[in-house]
Amino acid sequence: MIKQLKSEAMQERGKAAERDDLRQGRGVATLEDVARAAGVHYSTVSRALDPNKVWRVNVVTRKHVQAVARRMGYQRDMVASGLKRGRTHTVAVVVADLGNPFIAPVLRGIANRLEQAGLMSMISDTQDDSARLERILNHLLSRRVDAIILTAAHLGDGPVLRRISRQGTPVVLAVRNVPGIRLPACTDDDLLGGTLAARHLLALGHRRVAQLRGPADVYSFVERAAGFSKTVAAAGAVEVEVPSTGLTPTLDEGGRLMRLLLDRKRVMPTAIFAHNDLMALGALAVMRERGLNCPKDFSVIGYNDSPQVDRVMPPLTTIRQPGEELGRTAAEMTVGLLTSPDRPPASRSLAPTLVVRESTAPR
Amino acid sequence: MIKQLKSEAMQERGKAAERDDLRQGRGVATLEDVARAAGVHYSTVSRALDPNKVWRVNVVTRKHVQAVARRMGYQRDMVASGLKRGRTHTVAVVVADLGNPFIAPVLRGIANRLEQAGLMSMISDTQDDSARLERILNHLLSRRVDAIILTAAHLGDGPVLRRISRQGTPVVLAVRNVPGIRLPACTDDDLLGGTLAARHLLALGHRRVAQLRGPADVYSFVERAAGFSKTVAAAGAVEVEVPSTGLTPTLDEGGRLMRLLLDRKRVMPTAIFAHNDLMALGALAVMRERGLNCPKDFSVIGYNDSPQVDRVMPPLTTIRQPGEELGRTAAEMTVGLLTSPDRPPASRSLAPTLVVRESTAPR
């Protein structure tokens, strides 16, 4: 009965004010606009719309306020909210190269999981350059992103990452790890991946092999190289050295290394382990332009199982990294870190698998 | 002389305060921290660090403040600044599908241009779903992004876009246009693209052709279809209808349509125009699984010239959209819109080109 009255009174107050629904700022309603229209104080509106605070407001008032807010199309201003609460509900995702098709599933995994948690992802591209990375990280810090998922780490980035982390923004490493850093990471087991690649080539009877190496300051490639070399050596096979490593793990660099290898007038390998699919594709292109055939002249194995490499010519044998799962898990860890910052999630390493196609053949 | 004194006094004041450089909040310096350390009012710090306001502060003070700020690693809090100024220096880029390799160059073009203007890009993926798009747009609004570059528009999105635009956030259309909307757009000339595809097939002697259509509510595909059909009809050739259109322009849908076409026990086309490369690839996969050969049994032409389609089997004939340029131009328009909101940039339509490879052959 009393509630009834209350409600009616509110509607009266309401009507009077609703005529000029919005002040004419941006065409967006603020708490104060809604408050005026609903005939209550704006703090009440704030509470009525905050699931964690609704219990502070009477159910009748709440319904009324919510209705008015909905009608006016009120949307909480995340900037103001972010300033006050210190949470922007934004997670930055830093990638090395958006042009690498492998990254797409990772991003999808991340975005999907983050969205479930009400977080948005903000993607930036370092172009595999540490200086750019540092600039980007500073920028992100000043934007107060809630966390950073970094898939573009180089070995030398440790100090910067520690600084960022110390300043209070959680950092989660994905895909690329940095050894010795105390940061949760979700990566592929690259040592195993390199081993699988070597075993496959050895099993096909290859005794002279070579690697087209990715950047030496990226841990993933260091590990792939190590796993590969160790396995090759253990089998007593010989590894032919390519006199350079890729500056970036890209098509062009893969091509450059392949040319370098071919131009050395020395003993040739019969099989090649490219540190990622893009480099493998680059190498294949060079082979084609020199009239060489894969897998006849060279067996080639890539890494990542990027989308579409099953359709190139020849379909690429490769090591599959579980891209989407890596992304999802990294996002999962990030969410965990945000909800309970005290207990940081344990790092995880996911096992890659060998995918045999037609770019590798028995010797 | 006087300035000298001033400077010394400042240093005195400074020293006293610098001992406890930071209040212990987040490990980040605020204007007030810097002000205390430098012995001036925080508004002075704000001005000393704002290129547009430095003239308001004496050169000695300025140098001093800047030095202190640098030493303390001060970084302007973009959230607070955004709240006050109403500019977040963030541009949202909305894409339909990050898994579409064609989008990578577009994004690179956008990011590079925006970065020059001191803007960050925030990427989100609608998965080609209008409901998701609306949710995302609302979210972006509440985050007060400075502008939105939309590459994922559907025909039905007009009202939503108008609403967003009316509420004060500039929207620029890229890649996909929406006819009749008064929004600057930077798109490919899809009508021409469809025409080029048809001409190419006709020139090869094909008289029965079919289209694997992208979503009927995306203008790009409508245009491609129109350009193609018109040209085919004008030449007196016959267009075999596929009894469905792709729900999304993806690999799977391309495959589905191809199956549908093959399963109809009716007259078969000799050439196929897939509305994008992904759909073409999907169709090729189905052909392979049915033991059909491209280009022997069917010539196939795609659209976009996505990265890597020159390496698939058979290398894909396709219509090239200038992805990076599309992105760069859209970003350019956005920057223009932000610097002079009064005079909106004119829409632009870039011409596509035919890229002939091996998936098309004479009939």
Added chain:
DNA sequence: GGCTTTATGTCAAACGTTTGCCATACTGCG
């Protein structure tokens, strides 16, 4: 010397939310 300029810094009010605290009114209880 008294006057107006000009240069430079400080003050304080925003921006839109969030939230601890207070005021009020109502409830239940002896």
Added chain:
DNA sequence: CGCAGTATGGCAAACGTTTGACATAAAGCC
């Protein structure tokens, strides 16, 4: 009826920056 207890809403101070308005002092001018 008086009092503690509870439910509910308002008040106002933050969050960190920006910026118009003001204060102060020095400089220029007659």
